[in-house]
Amino acid sequence: MNKTQIPSINTDSHWYVIDAKNQTLGRxxxxxxxxxxGKNKPLYTPYLDTGDYVIVINSSxxxxxxxxxxxxxxxxxxGQPGGLKVETFEQLQTRLPNRIIEKSVKGMLPKGILGRKLFTKLKVYSGSSHPHIAQKPEEYIV
Structure with missing residues (x-):
């Protein structure tokens, strides 16, 4: 009889830094x-949180x-009647550049409890500095 192996919950999460300067948004x-x-790991399981933390700098x-x-x-x-606000990419990039990347990545994550948990592992900053130096993040080249 075959047994299904379930990987243990990821306790040793890595931190990655991605520089968004001159990068294409979708890619x-x-x-x-x-x-x-966690799709970059051999222990990927679709219904478990096996992923890592990601820090995005230079989102502007x-x-x-x-x-x-x-x-x-x-x-x-x-939520109010007539409360629809519409902005172009250019306007949103000058006002809140972090929201562009957050919205793009959130749409690619699973919907539901797991997706909301994974989304908390994304940290986006518009400048080149971030407060997560103590986690010793590795640079990830896209």
């Missing part, structure tokens, strides 16, 4: 979501291809 986001899910300098800077729209709603 970088897929690498980030794969690290958060991420790029997109084509005319997406003026055509890509980000929508949010306050």
């Amino acid at each position: 970088m986001s897929t690498h980030i979501s794969n690290i958060l899910r 300098q991420v790029s997109v291809s084509g005319n997406k800077t003026t055509q890509k729209l980000y929508r949010r709603h306050s």
Whole structure:
């Protein structure tokens, strides 16, 4: 009789730093979501949190291809009647550059409890410095 082996919960999580300077948003986001899910490890299990932590720096300098800077729209709603707010990529990048990467990666994670838990392992900063030096993060080249 075959037994299914379930890997133990990941206790030795690694920390990775990704520099978003001049990186394409979609390609970088897929690498980030794969690290958060743990798909870069041999112990990957779809229903368990086997992923690592990711720190993204220079989020204000991420790029997109084509005319997406003026055509890509980000929508949010306050919940009130007539409360829809629409911004272009360019406007959101000047106002809140971290939200662009967060929204892109969150859409690539599983929906539900596991996805929300994995999303907490993503740390995005608009500058080149971050407060996670004590975790000794490794540089990840996309």
